[in-house]
Amino acid sequence: MNTGLNRTKWEPYIWLLPSLLLISIFVVFPILIVFKLSFSEISKAGVIGGFVGFDNYVEAVHLPAFKTVMLNTLWWVLSVVVLSTVLGFIIAMVLNQKFRGRKIARSILVFPWATSLVIQASVWNYIIKYEYGNLNNVLLNLGIIQQAINWRSSYQIEFVWECWVGIFVTVPFVTFCVLSGLQSIDDSLYEAAIMDGAGFWDKLRHVTLPMVKPSLTVSTVLNIIYVFNSFPIVYTMTKGAPAHKTDTMITYLYMLSFYERKKGPATALSVIGFLILCLCAGIYMISVMRKEEQL
Amino acid sequence: MKKKIFALFLIVALMVCMVPAAFAADDEITLDVIICQYGPNTNDWFLGKGMDGSNFVEKFEAANPGIKLNLDVVSWNDVYTEVDTRIANNNAPDILNIDVFANYANEGLLMPVKDYCPDDLFEDFFPSFIEQSVIDDTVWAVPDLASARALFYNVDILKEVGVEVPTTWAELQDVSQAIIDFYDGEIYPWGIDMTTDEGQAAFAYYTWGNGGGFVDEKGEWAVNSPENVEAIEYAISLIEDGYTNPNPATQTRYDLQDMFAAGKLAMLIAPNQLPTYVADKGGEINMATAGLPANEGKTSSSVGVMDRVMAFKDEAAPDQEARNEAIGKFLKFFYDPENYVGWVSMEGFLPAVNSAVEALVKADPSFEAWLDVLGGCQFYPAAKAEWDQVKQGVIAAEQNALTGADVQAELDALQAELTK
Numbered sequence: 001m002n003t004g005l006n007r008t009k010w011e012p013y014i015w016l017l018p019s020l021l022l023i024s025i026f027v028v029f030p031i032l033i034v035f036k037l038s039f040s041e042i043s044k045a046g047v048i049g050g051f052v053g054f055d056n057y058v059e060a061v062h063l064p065a066f067k068t069v070m071l072n073t074l075w076w077v078l079s080v081v082v083l084s085t086v087l088g089f090i091i092a093m094v095l096n097q098k099f100r101g102r103k104i105a106r107s108i109l110v111f112p113w114a115t116s117l118v119i120q121a122s123v124w125n126y127i128i129k130y131e132y133g134n135l136n137n138v139l140l141n142l143g144i145i146q147q148a149i150n151w152r153s154s155y156q157i158e159f160v161w162e163c164w165v166g167i168f169v170t171v172p173f174v175t176f177c178v179l180s181g182l183q184s185i186d187d188s189l190y191e192a193a194i195m196d197g198a199g200f201w202d203k204l205r206h207v208t209l210p211m212v213k214p215s216l217t218v219s220t221v222l223n224i225i226y227v228f229n230s231f232p233i234v235y236t237m238t239k240g241a242p243a244h245k246t247d248t249m250i251t252y253l254y255m256l257s258f259y260e261r262k263k264g265p266a267t268a269l270s271v272i273g274f275l276i277l278c279l280c281a282g283i284y285m286i287s288v289m290r291k292e293e294q295l
Numbered sequence: 296m297k298k299k300i301f302a303l304f305l306i307v308a309l310m311v312c313m314v315p316a317a318f319a320a321d322d323e324i325t326l327d328v329i330i331c332q333y334g335p336n337t338n339d340w341f342l343g344k345g346m347d348g349s350n351f352v353e354k355f356e357a358a359n360p361g362i363k364l365n366l367d368v369v370s371w372n373d374v375y376t377e378v379d380t381r382i383a384n385n386n387a388p389d390i391l392n393i394d395v396f397a398n399y400a401n402e403g404l405l406m407p408v409k410d411y412c413p414d415d416l417f418e419d420f421f422p423s424f425i426e427q428s429v430i431d432d433t434v435w436a437v438p439d440l441a442s443a444r445a446l447f448y449n450v451d452i453l454k455e456v457g458v459e460v461p462t463t464w465a466e467l468q469d470v471s472q473a474i475i476d477f478y479d480g481e482i483y484p485w486g487i488d489m490t491t492d493e494g495q496a497a498f499a500y501y502t503w504g505n506g507g508g509f510v511d512e513k514g515e516w517a518v519n520s521p522e523n524v525e526a527i528e529y530a531i532s533l534i535e536d537g538y539t540n541p542n543p544a545t546q547t548r549y550d551l552q553d554m555f556a557a558g559k560l561a562m563l564i565a566p567n568q569l570p571t572y573v574a575d576k577g578g579e580i581n582m583a584t585a586g587l588p589a590n591e592g593k594t595s596s597s598v599g600v601m602d603r604v605m606a607f608k609d610e611a612a613p614d615q616e617a618r619n620e621a622i623g624k625f626l627k628f629f630y631d632p633e634n635y636v637g638w639v640s641m642e643g644f645l646p647a648v649n650s651a652v653e654a655l656v657k658a659d660p661s662f663e664a665w666l667d668v669l670g671g672c673q674f675y676p677a678a679k680a681e682w683d684q685v686k687q688g689v690i691a692a693e694q695n696a697l698t699g700a701d702v703q704a705e706l707d708a709l710q711a712e713l714t715k
Contacts, residue, residue, distance in 0.1 A: 044398040044683065046379035130541055131559055150541050155698060158545065239491040242544035242694030258375045259491065260687045261398065 031274065038271045042263040052264070060265035060272070065244035065252065072159065073228070073249040080166035080227045085220055087167065088174025093208075095175065096182040106179075113172035121236035124165045128152060155245045158238050162246060165233050170226070174219045181215030182208070221284035225277055249273050322614075324621045327388040328366040331374050331602065333440075333642045338368045340641060346634070355628050362621045387607040390622060392439055394602045394677065396428060400435040401680045406606045408434040411619040416627055419648040427674045428603055436603035437626070438647035440639055442566040443669045444496070444598040445584040452482060452561045460562075460585045462595070464504070464529055467588045471538035474561050485533060486551035486563030489543040489697065494690030495675065496598060497543075500564055501526035503596040504589035509676050509685060516681065516713045518689060519706035526590070527693060527702045534697065544694045556580060566600070567665045568643035599672030601647070604629075645669050681713055688712070 038056055041049035060066065095106055112120065127134045128151040136148040152158050185208065193203050231250045234240065240247030240255055247255065249269060257266035330341055339345030342352060352364045369377050374393055381387055387404060399405050408417065408428075417425075417437075424438040448460050453470070456477045461467040471484035489497050502508050507522030517523075533539050540546050540554065552569060554560035556578030564587060573580050589595040604626065612618045629635060636654045639646045645665055646655055655662045676682060692705035 042383075043402050044680075045402045045404060046383040047402055047404070048383060131554060132557070152542050152545065155544070238545050241491050242489075242697050243691040245694075245698065255491070258379065259683075261683045263379075 034267055034270055034274070038264075038267040040264070042267065044261040044263070046263060056264035056268035057272075059262070060268040063256075063262075063265060065247065069244055069247050069249055069252045072245075072247060075159075076163060076166065076234075076248045077224060077227050079163045080170055081220060081223045083163075084167045084170035084223065085174050085216065088171045088219070089178050089212075089216070091171065092175045092178035092182055095179055109172045109175055111172075112169050115169075117169060117230070117232035118236050120169050121165055121233045124161065124168075125237055128161060155238075155242050159246045162234050162237050165237065166227060166230065169233075170223055173226075174223065177215045177219035178212050181212035185211045217284070217287060221280060221287075224280045228273070228277060228280075322617070323361050323363060324614075324617060325363040325365055326390060326618075326621055326625060328364055328390045328392075328625070329374065329378065329388045330366060330368050330392045332368050332370045333644070336641050340638060341366055341368055345641075346637065351629075351634065354634070355625065358628060359621075359624050362624060364625070387609075389609060389618070390604060390606050390625060392602065392604050394600075395682065396436040396603055396605050397430060397678050397680050397682055399605065399607070400430050400433075404607055405435045406608050406619070408437055408606075411606055411622040412437060412626055413623050416623075416630055416648075419630065419650050421647060421649065423670070424601060424647050427601060427678060430678050436605035438601050439604045439629075440642075440644040440647055441599055441601040441669060442568065442644055443665055443672050444500070444564050444566055444587075444600070445668060446562060446587050447555065447565050447569050447582050447584055448562040449555070449558065449560075450581040450583050452478075452558075460583075461588045462586065463588055464590050468533070468536070468538070470562075471533070471536075475537065480537070482558075483538075483540050483554065483560045484562060485539045486554065486560050487530060487534060487539045487543040488546065488548045488551055489530075489690065489693045490545060490547050491687075491690060491694075493548050494693050495686045496548075496564075496600075497530060497693060498523075498527070498689040499598050499673070499675065500587055501530045503598070503673055504587055504593060505529075506590075506593045508673070509689075510679075514676075514679075516679075516685065516710065518685065518692075518713070519703070519710040524703045524706060527696060527706070529590070530693075531696050531702065544697055552576075555582075564598075567645060567668075571643045597668050597672045599669055599674045601674060685709070685713065 037048065039051055039053065041052045041055075043049065091109065095102060095109070130136065130148055130150045130152065133148075133151070135151065136145070139145045140148065152161065189207050189211070190203055193207050198206065228248075229250055230248075231254065234246065234248050234251045235254070238246040240251050244252055244255070250273065253266045253269040253273070256262045256269065330337065332338060336345055340351060342350050344350065346354060352366050355364055356362065367377075378388070378391060378393065382399075382404065391399075396405065420437055424441065425434055428434055428436040428438070446460070452474065453460060456470075456473050458470045458473050459466075461470045467485065474482060474484040487497060488494070499508070502520075502523045505522045505526040507517075507520045507526055509516065509518060511517040511520070534543055540551060540560065548565065551560060551563050552565060552572050553576065555563055555565070555569070556573040556576040558578075558580060570582065573582070586595040587597065606619075606622045609618065629638075630648050630650070632650050632654055635646070635648065636651050636658070639651060640655060640658060645662070646652060652662075652666065656666075675686075679685075688709040689706075692700075692702065692709055695705050696702045
């Protein structure tokens with residue numbers, strides 16, 4: 001009897017052990033190493049020296065591009081997450097309707113999400129190329145414009161293009177999250193709302209939104225993490241040029257480490273980024289737990 | 296029963312895996328080598344079938360019993376990440392092919408070349424190349440190849456417009472204006488690359504053509520000299536006047552070469568491999584080369600770019616002498632004209648050793664002219680420890696200037712950072 005109890009007590013942990021081991025080796029251990037590195041002197045060639053306290057953090061926040069990069073990161077995350085959520089929600093509403101070719105439309109929507117981000121960014125680079133880009137070619141052939149337009153005429157516009165590509169590749173994820181929420185709504189709720197005289201906006205506000213809120217929360221928080229950590233789009237499209245004005249935190253710390261060889265401040269920045277994301281994940285966890293308690 | 300059979304199978308498999316290690320000769324040396332990927336053929340030449348149906352590693356190991364090569368071909372995008380990560384993990388390669396060396400030498404990670412390079416091979420290198428890898432009178436790396444930059448121009452475009460190739464900055468402006476007027480802006484007269492990858496080359500082209508440069512006569516950093524400020528302001532004025540490609544901060548040298556191959560760009564400064572590049576792209580451009588335009592009364596100077604091979608220390612190696620000898624054998628085999636000529640010509644580069652010149656010129660007479668250009672080239676001051684910082688600093692200064700910042704203030708700030 002006692003043995004049986006013990007086995008029941010330990011069995012879940014034994015089953016969890018492989019996952020915990022893998023997470024420890026590939027996630028926890030590297031994180032601890034980065035924390036240690038952020039307080040260490042690191043040479044240009046990568047040789048790790050002694051403890052330097054918060055020197056790397058002080059140097060990182062005093063770098064000339066730090067403020068620009070932090071602001072860019074904020075705009076990048078806000079614009080991509082908010083706009084892709086709005087667009088994804090609208091597309092999900094459309095795809096939830098019954099129409100001919102709905103399955104094909106849903107399949108097509110997966111493509112941008114399923115394709116590698118480097119390929120997506122490279123393709124968009126070609127689309128908006130001034131000299132022989134597809135966008136100019138199409139507009140010229142349709143007679144909409146009379147001469148080619150430089151779609152990348154300033155770094156602000158280039159940053160907008162980066163955000164657009166971010167939105168383009170993020171929309172499918174939001175759409176499918178919301179779609180799963182929409183499909184779980186019982187039709188009787190809408191029927192009851194109609195009986196009460198609700199119109200389209202009333203149904204949206206009082207039935208649809210509350211019911212898909214859990215799905216939206218999941219997609220939003222995950223998107224904040226994915227988008228914040230996204231490297232390929234910015235790196236492929238501009239490499240942060242000119243002078244880090246289109247960099248986000250992730251691409252900037254890479255450039256700092258491997259181009260400028262300021263590895264100490266780069267590790268300090270990666271810890272700052274990690275803490276910001278921990279905060280976001282924390283908010284998510286708290287919100288989910290509260291919902292579970294309410295249920 | 297099944298479990299027992301499976302366990303037995305695992306033990307046998309483990310023993311089979313251990314057999315080669317057990318039978319490996321005690322005195323066998325394995326060299327970890329990292330080679331940069333110069334083009335589509337590099338991997339095939341070193342590891343595939345690109346060397347007469349065989350490859351460098353196979354041929355080397357056959358010719359040098361007792362030495363094994365653990366050779367990786369790594370792209371230029373990844374090589375710094377890979378090398379730095381390996382150094383941080385105390386796992387530096389034995390032999391590294393890369394462009395920079397000063398950081399590794401200054402941190403005591405490299406071996407002096409005289410410790411492993413055979414004397415006859417050392418004498419074979421072009422002395423002007425060797426000088427670029429000296430710190431405190433010690434040679435820390437040897438050159439593996441080089442390329443020289445020159446002004447390439449589309450002969451047909453210049454002929455049609457009725458202008459001569461420019462030799463001075465003022466002429467460059469006049470010729471550019473004539474091309475703009477003639478083609479109504481459809482063809483870019485001049486290509487400029489101020490990207491994060493190669494903006495330092497633009498800095499060199501214009502500052503060296505104005506009597507300035509990265510360092511002064513004493514070899515001290517002088518990035519904010521009046522000549523440099525004037526040169527960068529001139530380059531920015533070319534962009535602002537509409538004489539160049541529109542987005543120099545993001546349009547790389549390869550974008551410019553593509554435009555040149557498509558007949559969309561009239562002139563650009565490019566390496567000697569440009570004709571091969573254009574031919575590979577299917578372009579049929581009637582092109583010619585000339586010296587880089589310089590400011591009135593200043594001397595034009597070509598830009599040489601050189602990569603290196605270096606050997607890292609390995610305190611844990613059981614027999615240092617045998618290891619050094621193995622590294623020497625690697626170099627001897629690599630620079631053997633029978634192998635080296637194929638390597639250099641395959642990727643269209645210029646050689647770093649005298650013994651390869653004759654065979655290369657015989658195979659392609661155009662090499663001779665390029666070797667002359669190379670003889671008069673200036674190189675980046677890569678032997679100085681701050682070179683990485685300067686390289687990224689001048690690129691940032693150029694890119695900030697493109698967005699309206701004051702060139703003098705930008706270069707002053709960089710100089711102050713370097714001398715603090």
